Amino acid sequence: MASADELTFHEFEEATNLLAETPDAATTSRSDQLTPQGHVAVAVGSGGSYGAEDEVEEESDKAALLQEKQQQQQPGFWTFSYYQSFFDVDTSQVLDRIKGSLLPRPGHNFVRHHLRNRPDLYGPFWICATLAFVLAVTGNLTLVLAQRRDPSIHYSPQFHKVTVAGISIYCYAWLVPLALWGFLRWRKGVQERMGPYTFLETVCIYGYSLFVFIPMVVLWLIPVPWLQWLFGALALGLSAAGLVFTLWPVVREDTRLVATVLLSVVVLLHALLAMGCKLYFFQSLPPENVAPPPQITSLPSNIALSPTLPQSLAPS
Amino acid sequence: MAEAEESPGDPGTASPRPLMRDLKAVGKKFMHVLYPRKSNTLLRDWDLWGPLILCVTLALMLQRDSADSEKDGGPQFAEVFVIVWFGAVTITLNSKLLGGNISFFQSLCVLGYCILPLTVAMLICRLVLLADPGPVNFMVRLFVVIVMFAWSIVASTAFLADSQPPNRRALAVYPVFLFYFVISWMILTFTPQ
Numbered sequence: 435m436a437s438a439d440e441l442t443f444h445e446f447e448e449a450t451n452l453l454a455e456t457p458d459a460a461t462t463s464r465s466d467q468l469t470p471q472g473h474v475a476v477a478v479g480s481g482g483s484y485g486a487e488d489e490v491e492e493e494s495d496k497a498a499l500l501q502e503k504q505q506q507q508q509p510g511f512w513t514f515s516y517y518q519s520f521f522d523v524d525t526s527q528v529l530d531r532i533k534g535s536l537l538p539r540p541g542h543n544f545v546r547h548h549l550r551n552r553p554d555l556y557g558p559f560w561i562c563a564t565l566a567f568v569l570a571v572t573g574n575l576t577l578v579l580a581q582r583r584d585p586s587i588h589y590s591p592q593f594h595k596v597t598v599a600g601i602s603i604y605c606y607a608w609l610v611p612l613a614l615w616g617f618l619r620w621r622k623g624v625q626e627r628m629g630p631y632t633f634l635e636t637v638c639i640y641g642y643s644l645f646v647f648i649p650m651v652v653l654w655l656i657p658v659p660w661l662q663w664l665f666g667a668l669a670l671g672l673s674a675a676g677l678v679f680t681l682w683p684v685v686r687e688d689t690r691l692v693a694t695v696l697l698s699v700v701v702l703l704h705a706l707l708a709m710g711c712k713l714y715f716f717q718s719l720p721p722e723n724v725a726p727p728p729q730i731t732s733l734p735s736n737i738a739l740s741p742t743l744p745q746s747l748a749p750s
Numbered sequence: 751m752a753e754a755e756e757s758p759g760d761p762g763t764a765s766p767r768p769l770m771r772d773l774k775a776v777g778k779k780f781m782h783v784l785y786p787r788k789s790n791t792l793l794r795d796w797d798l799w800g801p802l803i804l805c806v807t808l809a810l811m812l813q814r815d816s817a818d819s820e821k822d823g824g825p826q827f828a829e830v831f832v833i834v835w836f837g838a839v840t841i842t843l844n845s846k847l848l849g850g851n852i853s854f855f856q857s858l859c860v861l862g863y864c865i866l867p868l869t870v871a872m873l874i875c876r877l878v879l880l881a882d883p884g885p886v887n888f889m890v891r892l893f894v895v896i897v898m899f900a901w902s903i904v905a906s907t908a909f910l911a912d913s914q915p916p917n918r919r920a921l922a923v924y925p926v927f928l929f930y931f932v933i934s935w936m937i938l939t940f941t942p943q
Binding site for chain 1: 824825829844846847848849917918919920921924925928931932935936939940941
């Protein structure tokens with residue numbers, strides 16, 4: 435087919451450019467056209483992405499992306515297909531991005547390697563939703579387990595924590611990238627070289643980096659304080675490392691001072707989020723005059739302990 | 751069945767819609783949810799009365815007493831309502847953005863009707879809570895909620911999964927899982943004051 439030939443021809447040119455970019459993130463003039471104003475213009479009718487097999491997904495990704503960017507006009511923001519372009523991901527792609535965020539590597543830029551300039555909104559949105567609900571549920575569950583150990587604690591469903599969790603997680607995951615993106619654009623100023631990441635790419639970076647907090651929060655159910663701090667530190671380290679490795683290629687062209695300050699602020703905000711979650715949702719519980727963890731975390735074996743789930747059910 | 755294709759509450763209809771016929775249509779869809787088969791009734795003749803009835807019932811049963819001034823209690827009526835409808839709309843939008851070929855109201859209809867098993871679980875939990883409190887009480891409620899949660903998921907994916915291309919099915923089904931999980935959690939942690 436003629437179209438297949440055209441695709442492969444483009445691919446050879448562009449693939450080498452993309453591969454050359456990845457290791458050192460330096461840019462050529464070609465990349466200016468690769469990152470237009472703000473958004474990836476992927477047409478809705480890209481039916482090719484539905485049928486793409488995994489092994490040719492890489493080539494069809496790059497080739498389709500380039501062809502469409504050159505040919506298609508971006509739909510207006512009032513049309514539904516504009517927003518559909520941000521959800522143009524498959525299950526395997528989302529899982530691959532999550533894996534990429536869990537295992538950050540120094541030379542391995544998340545945006546270039548995993549997002550491949552096709553950010554999506556599915557990951558950030560649903561990871562934030564999951565994290566918010568998991569926080570509220572496990573925080574409540576911690577109270578349940580504490581009440582089983584110490585009946586003087588009053589149990590309540592604490593439903594308002596769902597709202598608090600939701601608002602704080604979503605604000606963090608959308609406002610901080612906005613501020614970061616704005617700051618980077620301001621610093622880049624009139625430089626026409628590789629621009630900073632687009633807003634959506636920044637949102638993606640932050641959204642996927644929050645994924646590692648989900649298992650961390652679930653593991654915080656184990657009521658051993660030093661273990662909780664250990665898990666917290668591990669997760670924070672992974673998450674912050676991912677952020678730093680991804681942002682480093684962009685900020686290192688700036689002065690050392692600005693680069694260090696920016697990266698420290700990013701890590702600090704992330705740490706504050708983790709600490710806030712720990713302190714608000716997992717409030718300090720009675721000291722350890724309790725049975726060892728394996729007994730506590732399995733509900734059925736607590737039959738011998740004092741009853742019951744809701745304190746207020748006692749006949750009054 | 752021909753009139754079922756009009757939108758509900760169609761203004762300008764000459765004769766009033768018989769109540770019994772509508773109730774029968776709602777009841778028929780309840781049966782389809784309880785025994786999920788590959789039929790198209792829920793999708794073809796969608797209506798939002800069933801979801802509304804279920805949502806109001808669930809919210810009424812879940813709300814904390816107005817006399818209970820405790821800030822820490824369970825959800826208010828409005829909170830349950832918002833979670834159910836907002837959640838259903840979000841899942842529907844997500845499904846459409848991923849490229850699913852189901853209409854907006856059809857999806858809302860399916861998600862709303864599939865709350866039926868969880869509403870039944872809420873009723874059972876309230877009855878069980880009248881008995882002696884204790885770990886056995888909790889285990890019974892946990893078992894019932896888990897079974898009904900699984901039933902809801904199976905029922906809704908039976909209707910919704912086909913509308914997505916195969917390589918995105920998991921992406922579309924996961925939010926449904928999260929939605930019913932949150933509702934199940936609200937039911938399980940319900941404590942009458």
